[in-house]
Amino acid sequence: MTGDPAVRRRRRGAALERAILYAAVQELTESGYAGLTMDKVARRAGTNKNAIYRRWPNRTALGVAAYRELVSADPQLPDTGDLRSDALELLRRANRHWASPYGEILRDLMSSSGGAPELLAQLHDHPGDEDAVWLTVLGRAVARGEVHPEALHPRVATVAVALLRNEYSVRGTPSTPDSVIVEIVDEVYLPLVRHRGVFTGA
C-alpha cells in the first residue's frame, strides 16, 4: 500500500474488509449503484481489486453488502392497539424507503441481481418490508380479538406490502402517493383480514 512506510502497516483480514465495505458504502451513497465501480472502491479503500474479489465474488455482491450496511429495519414496531393504524404506519415506512434515494439503490440492486433468489432475499430487510413484521402486527390484532385467527395466514398478512412492491418494481413508479397507501389498506388489506373467518363457504 502507498504512503509513508514508517507509518503505514498493511491492514489484514477484518480491518481491511471493514475499510473496503466503508468505501463501498460511501461510493454507493454518493454515486448510487450505477456509479459504484470496483476501481473506485479499491482506490478509496486504499487497496486493490484483488482484495475485494477475495471477499466478494462480484460487483453485485459488494453492492448488496454495502446497501445492507446502510439500511436497517426499524426496531420499533407500531403498536397502536388498532390494526388499521398499525398497517398504515408500517406501509408508510416501507413507502418512504422505496421513494427515497435508498429506494433507487434498491431497485438497481434488484435489477443487477438477475433474479437470483439468494441475493434478492437480502434486499428486503428495510422498514416495513419484512414479511415477519406484518405477521406480528396481524398476530397482535388476532390477540386483541380484532380479527379472527383464521386471518393469520402469511399470504394474507403480506398482501399490502406485496401490492406496494408491485408499484415500485413492476410499474416503475418513482414514488407512491399516500392516497394509494390508504387505498391498499382500506380497499384490500382490511376487508380481507376482517372478513376472513366470518365464513368461508364456497
Place this chain on the structure above:
Amino acid sequence: MTGDPAVRRRRRGAALERAILYAAVQELTESGYAGLTMDKVARRAGTNKNAIYRRWPNRTALGVAAYRELVSADPQLPDTGDLRSDALELLRRANRHWASPYGEILRDLMSSSGGAPELLAQLHDHPGDEDAVWLTVLGRAVARGEVHPEALHPRVATVAVALLRNEYSVRGTPSTPDSVIVEIVDEVYLPLVRHRGVFTGA
C-alpha cells in the same frame, strides 16, 4: 448493402424496419436478452447499427419491441360461469408465461428498463397479466350476481396477479408451483371479492 448489386436493392423505411425487428426477434429467441447485441442484430438483418439507432434509441427499446412481437395476449378470456375457475385459469396462464423462456426474457427486460414506467408498461400485455382482463372477469361475476358490485375495484380485481408478479420480480423464483396459484386464489382473491360488499363497517 453487400450482395449481388444487380439483384439487391436497398431496403428503405418499413421494409428495413421489419427486417431489423425480425432479426431481433430471432436473436432474442435463440440467445435471450443477454445474448442480444446490436452488432448481431445488424449483421443478421443485413444492415448496420446506424439504421437500428435511427429507429430505436437503445438496446433496451429494441429488446422490448422484439419481445412484443413475440408475445401476444390471449384473445379468448375464460368464461366458465364460475369466478374461481376463471381466476384460476387466468392466473395459470400468467404463471405459464412467467415460468417460460419468455418469462426470463421478460425479467431481463424489466431489469434493463431501469424502472422506466413507459418501458415497463409495454411489458405486461402477456396472457393473464393485463389489469383489464381481471376487471372483465370480475365484472362478469358481478353481472352473474356472484359478487357484490362494490367488489369491482381495480386494486381488488388485480390483487391476484399482483401477488404472482411479486413471486417472480421481487422474490426471484424461476417458477411458481400450482399450489401457490391455488393458494393466492383461495386464500386471498376469493375471500376478498366475496366479502367486500357484505359489510364495510369500521
Place this chain on the structure above:
DNA sequence: AATTTAAGGTACGAATCGTACCTTAATCGG
C-alpha cells in the same frame, strides 16, 4: 437535374469488469 434523405460501410472511444501475474509484508509453524 440538383438536392435531400436514409441506407450501407467502417472505425473507434469509452468504460469497467474480472483475471493474471508479480512483489512484498506479515503471520504461522517447526
Place this chain on the structure above:
DNA sequence: CCGATTAAGGTACGATTCGTACCTTAAATT
C-alpha cells in the same frame, strides 16, 4: 530464529459491446 505460507499491494490487460462519428452512395423528393 528461520523457512514456508498467505494475503496484501501493485500493475497490466483482454474482452466486450454500446453508442457515436464520419464517409459514400442509392433512392426519393423538389
